[in-house]
Amino acid sequence: MNLLRVSHLSLGVSDLAASEVFYRDVLGLPTKREGDDVRILWPDFLIILTEKPPADRSKFHFGFRVEHFAAVDSWAQRLRSHNVQIITGPATQDGTRQLFFLDPDQYEIEIYAE
16 A cells, blocks of 8 residues: 655635635745635645635644754744734744744634744
């Protein structure tokens, strides 16, 4: 049996243009319009933003790993400068520096370093 690997995540968003600006300009991720979607592509992973409003605040979160604890703190400063709602952090727990915040559709995102 072959090992399954996560390849993509599709997020329903209420305002595609606002989400594109958030992921591109605030988080600095490469975005590309494709049809009615915005795609954020890494070599082995894809996030697809589709204009389908989420029914309620997400029941999951996703995270980005950075190399150093100081990078988590730098991200917190950047997010605050863009008036992004920070839920908690940055804080260190069990050897991990974590920061949790919300995107425009209230999806919880984590930036962390180990």
